[in-house]
Amino acid sequence: MSIGIIGSGHIGSAFARALAKNAIPAVIANSRGPASLADIETELAPFVTAATREQAASADLVLVAVPWSKLPEALAGLPAWNGRIVIDANNPIELPAFRKAELRGRLSSEVFADLVPGARVVKAFNHLQPHLLSGNPQAEGGKRVLFFSGDDAAARADVGALIDRLGFFGIDLGPIAVGGKLVEFPGGPLPALNLVKFG
Numbered sequence: 001m002s003i004g005i006i007g008s009g010h011i012g013s014a015f016a017r018a019l020a021k022n023a024i025p026a027v028i029a030n031s032r033g034p035a036s037l038a039d040i041e042t043e044l045a046p047f048v049t050a051a052t053r054e055q056a057a058s059a060d061l062v063l064v065a066v067p068w069s070k071l072p073e074a075l076a077g078l079p080a081w082n083g084r085i086v087i088d089a090n091n092p093i094e095l096p097a098f099r100k101a102e103l104r105g106r107l108s109s110e111v112f113a114d115l116v117p118g119a120r121v122v123k124a125f126n127h128l129q130p131h132l133l134s135g136n137p138q139a140e141g142g143k144r145v146l147f148f149s150g151d152d153a154a155a156r157a158d159v160g161a162l163i164d165r166l167g168f169f170g171i172d173l174g175p176i177a178v179g180g181k182l183v184e185f186p187g188g189p190l191p192a193l194n195l196v197k198f199g
């Protein structure tokens with residue numbers, strides 16, 4: 001399964017580092033184009049390579065980690081999603097004020113899903129700080145926990161398998177209406193937690 005990353009900032013690059021540590025190939029894109037990604041490409045060679053937004057968006061599984069207000073632009077004009085998996089790692093925060101975006105009573109992943117029509121959206125990688133994502137998932141004698149949720153069970157299973165391969169302990173929170181609410185930041189009870197599974 002090919003992996004693309006849109007957004008090479010704190011979360012996109014932390015995810016890329018986690019993949020590279022496990023020898024999992026991926027392509028990564030940002031707003032400025034592949035030439036601006038030379039440093040991360042060198043750091044994570046040969047596993048992570050710089051790409052255009054369109055190339056990253058063409059992968060079987062695409063993680064999107066872009067500031068909330070930039071998502072429409074970052075996801076505009078891309079190839080049809082055709083049931084491919086898109087991981088929503090984003091939180092509905094308006095910067096630089098750091099206030100919650102207006103979601104009109106919806107969950108952020110429901111709003112996000114409208115931007116990737118036809119994709120199977122899985123909410124994941126949105127609730128840990130970047131250094132915990134790129135750091136050692138074997139923590140304090142256990143495995144660091146990552147939550148994931150989504151309306152398509154097969155897509156959830158694929159993301160769960162990837163989380164497992166990265167060495168984290170994945171917890172399947174079920175559909176977005178349930179899991180998306182629990183990991184919503186701000187507002188949900190889970191994002192502030194840094195949990196470790198023992199045994």
Ligand SMILES: NC(=O)c1ccc[n+]([C@@H]2O[C@H](COP(=O)([O-])OP(=O)(O)OC[C@H]3O[C@@H](n4cnc5c(N)ncnc54)[C@H](OP(=O)(O)O)[C@@H]3O)[C@@H](O)[C@H]2O)c1
Binds near residue numbers: 089
């Ligand atoms: N930082 C955290 O602690 C944290 C934790 C969990 C979740 N999140 C969420 O993760 C998302 C990303 O946060 P971050 O901290 O990683 O942000 P960041 O460090 O500011 O990085 C944002 C990335 O998005 C890219 N981008 C912006 N507009 C784009 C466009 N039109 N096309 C392609 N790429 C575009 C930027 O490209 P350039 O590099 O070219 O500017 C940059 O690489 C946000 O939704 C945030 O709420 C953040």
